[in-house]
Amino acid sequence: xxxxxxxxxxxxxxxxxxxxxxxxxxxxxxxxxxxxxxxxxxxxxxxxxxxxxxxxxxxxxxxxxxxxxxxxxxxxxxxxxxxxxxxxxxxxxxxxxxxxxxxxxxxxxxxxxxxxxxxxxxxxxxxxxxxxxxxxxxxxxxxxxxxxxxxxxxxxxxxxxxxxxxxxxxxxxxxxxxxxxxxxxxxxxxxxxxxxxxxxxxxxxxxxxxxxxxxxxxxxxxxxxxxxxxxxxxxxxxxxxxxxxxxxxxxxxxxxxxxxxxxxxxxxxxxxxxxxxxxxxxxxxxxxxxxxxxxxxxxxxxxxxxxxxxxxxxxxxxxxxxxxxxxxxxxxxxxxxxxxxxxxxxxxxxxxxxxxxxxxxxxxxxxxxxxxxxxxxxxxxxxxxxxxxxxxxxxxxxxxxxxxxxxxxxxxxxxxxxxxxxxxxxxxxxxxxxxxxxxxxxxxxxxxxxxxxxxxxxxxxxxxxxxxxxxxxxxxxxxxxxxxxxxxxxxxxxxxxxxxxxxxxxxxxxxxxxxxxxxxxxxxxxxxxxxxxxxxxxxxxxxxxxxxx
Amino acid sequence: xxxxxxxxxxxxxxxxxxxxxxxxxxxxxxxxxxxxxxxxxxxxxxxxxxxxxxxxxxxxxxxxxxxxxxxxxxxxxxxxxxxxxxxxxxxxxxxxxxxxxxxxxxxxxxxxxxxxxxxxxxxxxxxxxxxxxxxxxxxxxxxxxxxxxxxxxxxxxxxxxxxxxxxxxxxxxxxxxxxxxxxxxxxxxxxxxx
Numbered sequence: 001x002x003x004x005x006x007x008x009x010x011x012x013x014x015x016x017x018x019x020x021x022x023x024x025x026x027x028x029x030x031x032x033x034x035x036x037x038x039x040x041x042x043x044x045x046x047x048x049x050x051x052x053x054x055x056x057x058x059x060x061x062x063x064x065x066x067x068x069x070x071x072x073x074x075x076x077x078x079x080x081x082x083x084x085x086x087x088x089x090x091x092x093x094x095x096x097x098x099x100x101x102x103x104x105x106x107x108x109x110x111x112x113x114x115x116x117x118x119x120x121x122x123x124x125x126x127x128x129x130x131x132x133x134x135x136x137x138x139x140x141x142x143x144x145x146x147x148x149x150x151x152x153x154x155x156x157x158x159x160x161x162x163x164x165x166x167x168x169x170x171x172x173x174x175x176x177x178x179x180x181x182x183x184x185x186x187x188x189x190x191x192x193x194x195x196x197x198x199x200x201x202x203x204x205x206x207x208x209x210x211x212x213x214x215x216x217x218x219x220x221x222x223x224x225x226x227x228x229x230x231x232x233x234x235x236x237x238x239x240x241x242x243x244x245x246x247x248x249x250x251x252x253x254x255x256x257x258x259x260x261x262x263x264x265x266x267x268x269x270x271x272x273x274x275x276x277x278x279x280x281x282x283x284x285x286x287x288x289x290x291x292x293x294x295x296x297x298x299x300x301x302x303x304x305x306x307x308x309x310x311x312x313x314x315x316x317x318x319x320x321x322x323x324x325x326x327x328x329x330x331x332x333x334x335x336x337x338x339x340x341x342x343x344x345x346x347x348x349x350x351x352x353x354x355x356x357x358x359x360x361x362x363x364x365x366x367x368x369x370x371x372x373x374x375x376x377x378x379x380x381x382x383x384x385x386x387x388x389x390x391x392x393x394x395x396x397x398x399x400x401x402x403x404x405x406x407x408x409x410x411x412x413x414x415x416x417x418x419x420x421x422x423x424x425x426x427x428x429x430x431x432x433x434x435x436x437x438x439x440x441x442x443x444x445x446x447x448x449x450x451x452x453x454x455x456x457x458x459x460x461x462x463x464x465x466x467x468x469x470x471x472x473x474x475x476x477x478x479x480x481x482x483x484x485x486x487x488x489x490x491x492x493x494x495x496x497x498x499x500x501x502x503x504x505x506x507x508x509x510x511x512x513x514x515x516x517x518x519x520x521x522x523x524x525x526x527x528x529x530x531x532x533x534x535x536x537x538x539x540x541x542x543x544x545x546x547x548x549x
Numbered sequence: 550x551x552x553x554x555x556x557x558x559x560x561x562x563x564x565x566x567x568x569x570x571x572x573x574x575x576x577x578x579x580x581x582x583x584x585x586x587x588x589x590x591x592x593x594x595x596x597x598x599x600x601x602x603x604x605x606x607x608x609x610x611x612x613x614x615x616x617x618x619x620x621x622x623x624x625x626x627x628x629x630x631x632x633x634x635x636x637x638x639x640x641x642x643x644x645x646x647x648x649x650x651x652x653x654x655x656x657x658x659x660x661x662x663x664x665x666x667x668x669x670x671x672x673x674x675x676x677x678x679x680x681x682x683x684x685x686x687x688x689x690x691x692x693x694x695x696x697x698x699x700x701x702x703x704x705x706x707x708x709x710x711x712x713x714x715x716x717x718x719x720x721x722x723x724x725x726x727x728x729x730x731x732x733x734x735x736x737x738x739x740x741x742x743x
Contacts, residue, residue, distance in 0.1 A: 055694075061635055180729045333729065335730075389673070
């Protein structure tokens with residue numbers, strides 16, 4: 001396969017910024033349609049032979065994620081505080097982005113997720129809003145994503161899911177011990193467990209191997225190419241067209257705008273930290289819910305003094321967090337949950353918001369084991385266990401194979417004061433402003449966590465757990481689902497982009513990634529990020545062919 | 550080839566395979582002697598005196614009473630590698646932490662800052678004196694990673710940590726993985742989910 005090498009002075013049709021879940025889809029769809037595409041990616045271009053099962057490298061050190069030593073992130077709870085360096089957010093930083101190291105959960109949004117404001121009404125202190133599109137508008141693109149990437153699951157098994165035009169292309173993952181006990185207990189409680197929809201191959205697919213159950217999905221790259229990242233699925237298809245160049249270690253610092261308010265390309269640092277300007281007819285920003293915003297804010301100009309595409313003032317606002325609680329149960333016999341994909345069974349019975357509870361929110365729950373050996377000993381044990389000594393050792397020795405977790409995936413309300421901004425003083429190793437995160441949880445999100453925690457405990461008890469422990473509501477932890485900072489909408493005064501990701505302010509600028517989310521649904525954003533990317537690309541291709549871009 | 554290091558590693562692994570291992574302080578003393586006997590110090594960063602103290606503390610964080618612990622795993626070598634490479638910015642934390650440890654030792658054993666003069670209970674007393682410090686949090690993390698981490702960092706020698714917890718680092722597994730996904734153990738006898 002030969003991939004083209006465009007010159008920066010060549011005006012390509014599209015420059016895509018970020019080669020992750022959305023950018024990989026863009027690269028494939030636009031190049032297959034006949035357009036010339038350059039994809040600029042901050043991180044390296046790794047292959048499966050570069051990966052290992054080194055827990056330290058991938059779960060403690062930033063083996064596949066942003067490195068706070070070179071790209072500091074600062075955090076504060078509110079505008080009143082000064083922000084301190086904390087790795088508050090984490091994103092995949094290589095070709096394939098977060099789709100390389102994610103767990104693989106691939107939930108479609110429910111029909112109700114697109115119009116929760118209409119269903120629920122306003123929530124004080126939040127900007128709950130309807131999306132500018134409905135589930136039926138996105139359904140064909142969910143299907144397309146599932147078939148292009150390779151998603152396993154069982155159609156119809158989730159009674160709360162919207163109608164689907166096709167079954168999954170791959171059969172569902174068999175239940176491991178956590179899934180077996182969870183499924184049995186959930187049914188006993190009158191709930192509706194179903195096989196986890198996963199971006200993991202259960203059969204060979206499109207020249208890639210099926211999963212061999214090594215157990216190193218979450219936080220790791222897959223040596224078998226069984227995890228359906230964009231790196232191993234759509235990006236090779238893009239390169240095979242001969243019209244798409246993936247350019248790794250290309251860190252974009254500015255999108256340029258001409259005197260007429262149209263973008264002309266992107267300036268980036270190459271591997272030698274030399275600034276290069278890549279010219280393009282259209283710029284598509286797919287850098288994630290934090291980095292896309294950072295780039296727009298760094299690209300201010302005379303025409304856009306508050307940041308590119310930010311006439312609404314909403315770029316960087318409504319940051320939503322990766323909320324959920326991890327609860328653990330100790331079981332009598334070894335479950336050996338370190339083997340196999342983390343998650344095999346899920347419920348959506350508590351997904352819908354219900355005003356009768358007195359707060360907005362809902363959650364999905366999955367059964368899993370979320371630890372590797374050292375991480376379990378360091379942070380997976382009950383709080384009443386000593387932190388060192390013989391009892392500490394005996395406990396992690398006994399518990400490691402007998403612990404099963406339930407993870408809830410809960411709502412995060414869009415709140416205007418939860419923001420991504422440029423830190424006024426801290427800078428990264430390239431001299432660019434550090435990202436500053438301002439975030440505190442909405443009271444309804446805490447109430448949702450307290451409520452779903454009880455549901456998780458009920459299920460763990462029904463599963464036969466001998467002892468239970470785990471997260472408390474309102475705790476702080478790093479967010480990996482970066483959503484909401486360039487929200488989509490019909491009204492340019494109340495949103496940054498339209499439903500196709502096109503900036504209201506700039507005709508040839510698109511922002512397509514988790515930043516577009518209007519609400520958080522119940523976490524697991526990847527399927528929707530990719531469905532939106534397919535839909536946006538489809539629209540771009542039609543517009544470009546009509547000469548409208 | 551640094552003979553002393555290899556002797557220590559392989560010697561300790563062999564000991565670890567005995568049904569009754571030696572008490573942790575014996576390992577610590579042997580290790581410290583091997584390290585300080587003058588030829589071919591194998592460490593990338595640690596000085597022998599700090600190493601003697603750290604190996605004794607590590608042996609209390611993950612002791613060897615019921616089988617191989619931090620000592621047999623060579624957790625000290627993990628600490629050394631960490632401070633030589635990815636955690637080199639934690640050297641100052643170790644320096645100041647070890648000073649506090651030295652002060653605690655002197656309180657327990659006036660006139661001496663040497664951990665080897667202390668009983669195991671006294672060593673635990675030293676840890677209790679520093680257990681809420683940032684130094685101890687990092688030391689604990691390093692010792693656990695030195696027991697349960699990847700072999701590449703020179704800890705978890707002979708996979709003793711993984712064996713202790715029942716973790717198996719094979720690349721591929723087939724079901725049943727454990728007790729509950731084995732259809733034979735299904736109380737309804739249906740193997741409903743498989």
